[in-house]
Amino acid sequence: MSQRRGNPWIVMVTLCIGFFMTILDTTIVNIAIPDILEDLDATISEVLWVMSAYILVVAVLVITAGRLGDIVGPRKVFIAGMILFTVASALCGAAMEPWQLIAARALQGIGAALITPQTLTILTGVFPPEKRGLPSAIWGITAGVAGLAGPTLGGLLVAEGNWRWVFYVNVPLGLVTIAMAVALIPDVRPDKRLRLDITGVVLASAALGAITYGLLEGDRYGWGTITSFLSIPVVIAAGLVLLVVFLATQARVNDPLMPLGIFKDRGFSLMSFVIVAVSFGMMGLSLTLTIYLQQVLGLSALQAGLTLAPTALAMMFSFPVVGFLIDKIGGKYVLICGLALYPVSLALIGNMARTDSGQWSLLGPLILAGISQAAAFAPTVTMAMQDVRTEFAGAASGAFNAIRQLGFLIAVAAMGAVLQSRLTSELHGEAERQAAQLPGEFREGFVDAVTSAGGSIDAGAGDVRLPAGASGQLAQQMREIAQSVFDQAFVGALRFTLLACAAVVVVACLLSFAAKRPDPAKAPTAEEELALM
Known part of the structure; x- marks a missing residue:
């Protein structure tokens, strides 16, 4: 050993x-x-x-x-x-x-x-x-x-x-x-020899704690009041102020917790944005499909997990090809290709999703999503860390992972808000359209009941309180129509949310053209790297 x-x-x-x-x-x-x-x-x-x-x-x-x-x-x-x-x-x-x-x-x-x-x-x-x-x-x-x-x-x-x-x-x-x-x-x-910046630790912990808490709990409190004078916007704003103070102090200490010089490196800064953009794509896809597969298609949790498994498998098995391409054409162009293909996979999933789709109907675009994620993830860390000095490696790694973690939380909050907002809009329009099947005196009450029930992204027909006087066969008809309304509305909201995710990834793709390309003379081939073994 x-x-x-x-x-x-x-x-x-x-x-x-x-x-x-x-x-x-x-x-x-x-x-x-x-x-x-x-x-x-x-x-x-x-x-x-x-x-x-x-x-x-x-x-x-x-x-x-x-x-x-x-x-x-x-x-x-x-x-x-x-x-x-x-x-x-x-x-x-x-x-x-x-x-x-x-x-x-x-x-x-x-x-x-x-x-x-x-x-x-x-x-x-x-x-x-x-x-x-x-x-x-x-x-x-x-x-x-x-x-x-x-x-x-x-x-x-x-x-x-x-x-x-x-x-x-x-x-x-x-x-x-x-x-x-x-x-x-x-x-x-x-x-x-380095010292721990205690002031920086306190400020960074307080800032990240406040921002993270606000993003995690925002939806629970409707992005409003928590208690008395304290609200989610106040908590997030306080975190941002503390973050500014933290960054200001880091420029003045000898051994900063996070050396600001790492952000002067173009590769590190660009890849930090790219990892956040990819988080938007991943979370948008995971959030919408997990609910879609279980709420709309009626799959069990295990079936839903197995349906999403091809994305992870495609990502894993495409890595050798991605590694070969990085050797041949450079990480920058592999990254750009991955970021270009990922929005295509998101758009295809949104376009192919139906209320009556089969469990494996999205297999093709899910595999494409896995391949494109492999191409996007693989070069990102290399390009971020390639010019970081050894004594700053820990600080740079901590900063990169903090950005990745916050990007994940921002993506969850933002995509959840987009999905909820679009679902509310889709529910109202779809309920008005399908209410035409009901007797005239029940239509307005049905639309109001369905719209009111759509208070969360995982709501369903079971949450609808039927209008007074609806019973027997009419009540059963209303429940069936309500389920159809929820299914159709969620598919519409899913498409819009995935397109929003795709737009963020497209921006990252365009910015990646500004990244430096590593010197081919210094870059080893896969065979040379494996020779280290």
Whole structure:
């Protein structure tokens, strides 16, 4: 084993397993929500915090954790994070009360925050700049596949066991990764002695905490008042003000938590926007299709997860081809092709979605989405980190991951708002059109009832309160029409939302033309990189 210590490719495998686990736990829990509600007798609010606690803690701490790796060594921080994440996963699975599960999820989030930035930092340390292309691409693919695999793997675990296995599955994986990390990962800390900027930690944590909380809880409070004078806009605005103060202080300290110089690098800044844009596409697709497959097509959670699985599989299996193309034509042009094809796949899915579609009717565009995501993800990290100096690797990795995490949250909030707004509009128009089938005296009441029931994106005909006097055969007819209205309206809202996502990705595609192309003379081929083994 000692002969393999420091082997960059084995180190990369170890890091990617840990990174995969942290991303997987962002989405795998969603599929288990109904079972958690029933088994723990939890409220909707408590279950939402089971998901939110993890995301909130990761977003708040990831920048600090990145800099901490620069100071005490990324190997130590990665191992500490893996131990904490594994223990917290076991506690999540053993939880008997909602508050216990929420607390364990927050602890799991601390572990994930410690792990995530160290993965890029260590990769930057064990691979020289001219040989980082392939490992960085694998890192990016790992993030994409993990996010897409969550619903499918979660559905299988819940179907074959129970919701607790969504967390218990991390324990054996975590133990193996800890053993590999202790035995195989070298110490790659920079020679320069650094100090932790405590003021920066407080300001960054408060700023990211406020912004993340506002984005997570905005929909719950209707983007309005939380209590008394406190409202979601006030919380987000306070977070933005603190963020400005944080950035201002970073320009004046000797050892900043986040060196602002990293944003002067064109590649880092552009790729930060690209990763946010890709998050919009991924979340828009995941959000709309998860509801569409279950609410409109009537598939079970497991069936819906399996329907989406081809996207993750296509992404994974297309990677060797993407890697070959990066070697031949450069990461910039592979990225542009991926960002150009992804909107096409989103538009095709929106155009092909019907209320009577079969389970596999969207297979073609879902595979195209996976291939295009592979092409978009693979070069992004390489192009972001290629010119970052070693002593700034942890800070840059923390910043990049914080931007990715906030991009994910902004995408969830924005696409959820777009979908809800469009659904409300579509419901009213569709209800008026189909109300023509009803007796005249019931039409207006039916339209009002259907429109009022559309208060959430997962509402359905069962939420409609029929007009007074509707009973028997007429009531049954109204319910059938209401279901048709909801199905048609959601498909219309899905199309609009996916087109909005596609527009964001198109902007990223156009901006990517401004990215620098790495010097081909310095870029190794795939064979040369594999020769490092």
